[in-house]
Amino acid sequence: MNETYVVVDKEIKLNKPVLIEGLPGLGLVGKIAADYMISELGAKKFAEMYSPFFPPQVVIQPDGTVRMMRNEFYYWHNDDKSKSDLLFIVGDHQGNTPESHYELVSKTVDVAEMLGAKLVYTLGGFATGRLPKKPKVFGAVTDKSMIRSLKSAGVSFERSGVAIVGAAGLLLGESSLRGMKGACLMGETHGQIIDARAAKSVLLVLQNLLDLKLDLGGLEKRAKETEQMIERAEKAKEQQQVLQSLPAPGEGPTYIR
Amino acid sequence: MNETYVVVDKEIKLNKPVLIEGLPGLGLVGKIAADYMISELGAKKFAEMYSPFFPPQVVIQPDGTVRMMRNEFYYWHNDDKSKSDLLFIVGDHQGNTPESHYELVSKTVDVAEMLGAKLVYTLGGFATGRLPKKPKVFGAVTDKSMIRSLKSAGVSFERSGVAIVGAAGLLLGESSLRGMKGACLMGETHGQIIDARAAKSVLLVLQNLLDLKLDLGGLEKRAKETEQMIERAEKAKEQQQVLQSLPAPGEGPTYIR
């Protein structure tokens, strides 16, 4: 393998598919959201993407076998034929150089185009340095006409002049150049923490847009666990500070002497 | 998209076109000059260049839509058919590696060649660490025969042994290899400051060379604003120094004690 290529395990047909992207990025927000959705819907894998732009390594899995770095395509048939089927791109990596980002995105849109997708949602995080109880979802679109319905679904459009770096941004640009529409949904996130709550916020919006109902309880649970971990870490830090301000054992406070 | 390509929105024909380059560089001199000229003349965009060598990102615009990184081609029809039409290359980037610089320049000259350009002016800054009231314009040419007319137009040729890095230089080299002539016009600039005055100097020369008359008042205004900002910054700095040389409150000067 010395170029990026897609291995198709199963030939599929999709009804008005919508492409959903959730590759690793800020706070893993997009990845957590898309992986969770795949798991909740029971979406099926049908293709894998390999690339010399991924890290040159394999990973040992719990059963002792190895697997290469890869991205994966999943699909989901909507029982309601009046609504859209879904197509997912998820996986290990976004690329390591400008050129590789462009190449991986280009190959992804090739697949989406071939399967007839006309609409793309890319999922990601938007770092604000805060960890709010109810993270906002910031949006950006390829087409002004999409803004009204996104606002109705709870998306905020107060940020401009900002760059969306990587697949979440480039996929919109590339799709647009090929006549597709798209929106990026970015959950407000701290930036340094793996953030299931921001992923939940993104999915709350996305299920509105797709007219789906997902059980998001699993994400809520995961978000609470993260919160408790952070609280414990902060308490430990406070106690540490209290201890440091006490005199060392066997020594009175220096200002009494 | 996994190679550099040009999207042509509108087929055009040009009369003896002259290519003018103003991509982001030192002091943004070339970019400011070319963008200003496009705006003053009312030149029209007819093509865009996309490349995997640009940063892998999109930018959110004030209206909520995204756009990819790109360079843009504009054209302007000269009402006086005895004079040259103009062709502009402006935009976001010059390239991030040696190879990408060469590639982007090569594609740019492809377009200029196809439209019949025989002459190229590249616009840029020349850092001297000074901010003169009347910045000089330094020149370099592909052909000795051009020097006399450039000198008449106010260009100085006192610098040699200097490298012109990036598009402003490479475009000359590449054009020359393809049988076109060209000159680089570099406005004297500080190097650390966005410099509308140097851009104005460059345009004063360029309008002579092209036998055009541009209203450069907008650039003069912008240059004055920059000046005032710098003056305020310097005053603030002086006051700061005065304050620092005063004794700290409640303390006489140390040399009295």
Added chain:
Amino acid sequence: MNETYVVVDKEIKLNKPVLIEGLPGLGLVGKIAADYMISELGAKKFAEMYSPFFPPQVVIQPDGTVRMMRNEFYYWHNDDKSKSDLLFIVGDHQGNTPESHYELVSKTVDVAEMLGAKLVYTLGGFATGRLPKKPKVFGAVTDKSMIRSLKSAGVSFERSGVAIVGAAGLLLGESSLRGMKGACLMGETHGQIIDARAAKSVLLVLQNLLDLKLDLGGLEKRAKETEQMIERAEKAKEQQQVLQSLPAPGEGPTYIR
């Protein structure tokens, strides 16, 4: 030469060949093991691989001639025709960028495939920061069915979630994508020391798997020399510390004064 290519010095045919990889890596474990095996078996070189991804240099050899950086293919005919012939890839380098790793591995598997290999063993080190008398051999496979026989041959499968970086890992991934099976054998090693003992451990396992009998005395000797060197270094260090804890000449211990 501006692409990777293989120069075949001699056309060969192999009987059910097994590919064995031993390129430079952690502790040089894989390289030492494969080079030793080639030398013990008297395997013959039949092809060389050159690549623009190798360092751009030649090395002056003891006889005054130069040679380019390269990897080398060796073969060994098994006298027992019921058993496998062997094919080796050894040499100078693994690649310097992600893309080059993928390319060199791809060309290697091309050769193995052409010669009919269905099985690959890649040899390497696994850094634990320790230098045990009997280094373990950790394994990873492309196919769960291989685990039982590897365990019987003395391989441990207690590590998962770990990445195998470079040729030892990628060769498994690439082989697997082309329908071949493979295992990686990693000798436990310190990580900072050239480790013949770990190489011996790997070969103890590999000769079981291949039903071969190698004289590993040479590796044992080399391992002992390394040990003695380390012991001497540690003694020197201890003496150094003793000296440093003594009072400087002409000075009593500070706590007596």
Added chain:
Amino acid sequence: MNETYVVVDKEIKLNKPVLIEGLPGLGLVGKIAADYMISELGAKKFAEMYSPFFPPQVVIQPDGTVRMMRNEFYYWHNDDKSKSDLLFIVGDHQGNTPESHYELVSKTVDVAEMLGAKLVYTLGGFATGRLPKKPKVFGAVTDKSMIRSLKSAGVSFERSGVAIVGAAGLLLGESSLRGMKGACLMGETHGQIIDARAAKSVLLVLQNLLDLKLDLGGLEKRAKETEQMIERAEKAKEQQQVLQSLPAPGEGPTYIR
């Protein structure tokens, strides 16, 4: 231009040509030697090599015109038809990445091969940290049979295990792969100083090998100028040290007080 290419200004035929390489490297020894030889012999330029692997810039020349980065081919017809014509590759750069080194060398050998060269001499420096009056010339060859005649010409073969990095090394490797013979001649040099004396040593050997007689007075003169500069710098340094050990003006030596 988005690939390396050679512009041939003049079609030439050469009689048993020998390729001589002198691109910029250690102490500029190879470059100085080859440029001097071209100038002394009155060799003529017939081709230029351009490449996207060169720095993306042009240089302003004293006459105000610009030129791109490039390497250059020169030829020289030997009046004595029983002896070899010469072919030179000299110029600005060797390449900036491993791949580019390989590519530029490959294109160079293409030209040499096309013109019938069977023998290559690459010229360079060998850093020893010393600046001897009579620098040695170290050698390396593609073919053991060449060593005897090189030794007779004054070449030393006492260095092995050393890498020759860049064009001076790779050209030998590449030539050898294509059935040509070659030797590298490396003048002993300090490593940090532009060294005309080492270049002279290399040419003393090379004129023996080629049975030529060059006037090397110009190199001797240049070497002496460098020497005087170094002497002045060292004297200045000594005086500086003397001054620093004297008491500051108006202050007696501190040990008298």
